[in-house]
Amino acid sequence: MTETDESEFGLSRGSFKLADVEAQDLAKLTMILDQMAQQPAVQTLRRWALEQLAPTIGETAIDVGSGTGEDVVELAKLVGPTGRALGIEPSPALRAEATRRAEALDGAEAGPWAGPVGGGGAGRGPGTVRGAEVVGGAEAVPGAGAVRGAEADGGLAGVEFVDGFAGALPLGAGSVDVVRCERVLQHVADPAGAVADMARVLRPGGRIVLIDTDWATAIVHPADPAVLQRMVDLFLAESANPYSGRQLRGLLAGAGLEITGETAATWIERQEGARQGFASMMHLAALTAGVITKPEADAFAQGLAEAADRGAFHLSLTMYAVSARKPN
Numbered sequence: 015m016t017e018t019d020e021s022e023f024g025l026s027r028g029s030f031k032l033a034d035v036e037a038q039d040l041a042k043l044t045m046i047l048d049q050m051a052q053q054p055a056v057q058t059l060r061r062w063a064l065e066q067l068a069p070t071i072g073e074t075a076i077d078v079g080s081g082t083g084e085d086v087v088e089l090a091k092l093v094g095p096t097g098r099a100l101g102i103e104p105s106p107a108l109r110a111e112a113t114r115r116a117e118a119l120d121g122a123e124a125g126p127w128a129g130p131v132g133g134g135g136a137g138r139g140p141g142t143v144r145g146a147e148v149v150g151g152a153e154a155v156p157g158a159g160a161v162r163g164a165e166a167d168g169g170l171a172g173v174e175f176v177d178g179f180a181g182a183l184p185l186g187a188g189s190v191d192v193v194r195c196e197r198v199l200q201h202v203a204d205p206a207g208a209v210a211d212m213a214r215v216l217r218p219g220g221r222i223v224l225i226d227t228d229w230a231t232a233i234v235h236p237a238d239p240a241v242l243q244r245m246v247d248l249f250l251a252e253s254a255n256p257y258s259g260r261q262l263r264g265l266l267a268g269a270g271l272e273i274t275g276e277t278a279a280t281w282i283e284r285q286e287g288a289r290q291g292f293a294s295m296m297h298l299a300a301l302t303a304g305v306i307t308k309p310e311a312d313a314f315a316q317g318l319a320e321a322a323d324r325g326a327f328h329l330s331l332t333m334y335a336v337s338a339r340k341p342n
């Protein structure tokens with residue numbers, strides 16, 4: 015695709031903002047999340063996060079802004095059937111998708127946690143909203159509702175997808191052993207409040223990892239610098255917190271947590287990415303927003319595609335991860 019094709023990605027990129035959860039294009043969001051999940055940089059940071067968090071059998075682990083839920087399943091494998099792995103996710107569409115994916119694992123992956131997901135009982139599954147759940151002895155916020163993808167007696171023991179958001183987590187103080195939060199704070203207007211709330215639910219000695227992008231690290235080549243700048247400016251203006259990556263360490267320290275590690279990984283897009291995914295959505299979003307013209311959008315897409323044909327396309331973006339523990 016070298017011409018702008020508005021039918022391929024729609025007129026705007028998907029929004030992960032809390033304010034937009036009721037009007038989301040699930041197909042677009044899952045496409046973005048699935049593409050990112052395949053990136054080596056994301057996989058590297060996810061592995062690093064699990065090593066830092068080191069969840070153990072019987073612990074309660076949460077993933078704040080859990081998206082399609084795969085990381086909650088990874089936590090569930092480590093905390094085992096006696097532990098709990100909660101995805102806290104404000105988007106009903108993504109919660110339902112995460113539950114569907116967890117259920118689709120039904121017996122597909124052998125392991126101490128695997129088995130017949132959901133147990134086949136009536137009233138379970140994506141539509142099953144439970145009332146107040148008790149997590150680590152603390153009652154969840156009434157009405158928050160917990161969607162349990164499975165029961166402890168067979169299935170993804172302890173996996174739950176719960177309605178909630180960073181800043182008002184439906185969990186009691188000190189009720190959680192492990193918190194992870196990946197690529198969420200860039201969408202949050204009050205990241206300090208969000209991280210303070212994560213620190214609140216952690217027990218003394220509990221571990222936390224934050225992962226996020228810093229959008230100022232985005233490099234796209236080749237492109238007309240003036241056109242690219244307008245596209246980047248739009249992106250930065252549309253994001254609630256585009257410089258999140260550089261803030262992670264300070265947010266954790268500011269919440270009274272002890273920093274235990276930090277790392278970074280750069281996503282370098284494949285040559286095929288010049289014609290699809292993020293690179294395509296950039297210029298289509300900019301065109302829709304009116305910050306670039308149709309000829310500029312077409313020239314941008316054409317330039318990237320031609321560069322890719324020569325093996326000369328470059329798009330990169332750096333993500334950061336910081337780990338911390340709550341003092342005893």
Ligand SMILES: C[S@@+](CC[C@H](N)C(=O)[O-])C[C@H]1O[C@@H](n2cnc3c(N)ncnc32)[C@H](O)[C@@H]1O
Nearest residue numbers: 030031032079080081105179180196197198201
């Ligand atoms: C870019 S996605 C990342 C999803 C997942 N963590 C991952 O790494 O694949 C951002 C997620 O944060 C969620 N989100 C947005 N605002 C949030 C908030 N205030 N609290 C918790 N989650 C939020 C979105 O619904 C979405 O699932």
